[in-house]
Amino acid sequence: MKHVFSILTFIVLSLNIGCNSNSKLKTTETSPEVKVDTKETTLITPRLLLNLPEIFNSPASGDLDNDGNVIFTSPNLHNDFLIKADVMQKSAIPTIGKIDKNNTLSTWYIFKPEDMDAKSGTVVPFGLDFGPDGNAYVIDMQLWAGGNSRIIKITVENGDVAKLETVVTGLSFPNGLVWKGNDLFISDTVLGETEDGKQISGVYKVNMDELNANNPLKINKYEDSEVKDTHLFETFISSGVLKFGANGITIAGDGNLYTGIMEDGSVFKTTMDADNNKIATSEFAKGMIATDGLKWDAKSNKFYITDLFANAVYSIDMQGKLELLAKNGNTDGADGNLDGPGEVIIRDNEAIVLNFDAAFGAPNMVNTTPDAPYTISVLDLKE
DSSP, rough: OOOOOOHHHHHHHHOOOOOOOOOOOOOOOTTEEEEEEEOOOOOOOEEEEEEEOOOGGSSOOOOOOTTTOOEEOOTTTTTHHHHTSSSOOOOOEEEEEOOOOTTTTTEEEOGGGSSOTTTSSSSOOEEEEEEETTTEEEOOOOTTTSSOOEEEEEEEETTEEEEEEEEEEEEEEEEEEEEEEEEEEEEEEEEEEEEHHHHEEEEEEEEEEGGOTTTTTEEOOSSSSSSTTTTEEEEEOOOSSSSOOOEEEEOOTOEEEEEEEETTTTEEEEEEEETEEEEEEEEEEEOOEEEEEEETTTTTTEEEEEETTTTEEEEETTTTEEEEEOOSSOOOOOSOOSSSEEEEETTTTEEEEEOOOOOOOOTTOOOOOOOSSSSEEEEEEOO
């Protein structure tokens, strides 16, 4: 297996990617009624849920399975950095973890040599979501590793992994994914650039009936607004300051799609009809620095989103108002404080925070370095 890159190497590569510059796209509509005022509340003090072993050195994304267990990915992007810092002795293989209702940690799956991309020799598991068939669908984001990005179906039997199969190929920078009925929505963070250097990103929609491991669905490369795959559901134009667009993605109780635009610190709402056809897209919330994972919770009827750069977690109500839940300065997370939060998973009255611990070297990013310990925090939400 080839060496897994560090996230610090990845960010340098991504900021220098030569993207398409011949786009004729128009910027997605911005609503004049967006609520941008942040509610003033007493912040929640994060507490430590788990110290993770080094096989989970960059917890990234996750979902609850049918039994209420937290299943989360760890691409272990910090391997090289941690080895050079003499924190680790050897690279950790990308792994998926499991946290049960008693907060007992176990290894759900360690990726095997036969699972690795043939070109890059590795796998980079990002977003994970359970489908209506009870199986897990996981993104393999290969853009930085030099392989071919894809969606992997993990067949689950009696709560355990039975087999892995590739069902979608041809994606660029797939990041988050979410199911609505039999339709799978996939955010693609990097599609191209406009002539003036703004970032083009998007969301693809594929149907369960199209997912066949014997003949994986091939997404055609995005060229411009006229030469694109028919599965491209929506496109977004963002500032270009990070070269990272559509990221976190979720479906709310109103049946609509919500997509976080990382570099603009915003969330867009896409209304859909009963057949999941797009009606319109408009800006829903803004005021963050660089958003990452996005989830909707039925009990509270709110969204929960991480701001990776601000080292913060917000909730957003259905009117688009932000509420800052937790935020702290640069830390190693040993005491439970946020440490580069990547995504939140809501379990009962707890917001379980996966501390991705990325550090991009940007002046407006709180986290300065990936480090040990590797942690998962929890926020105790109000009843």
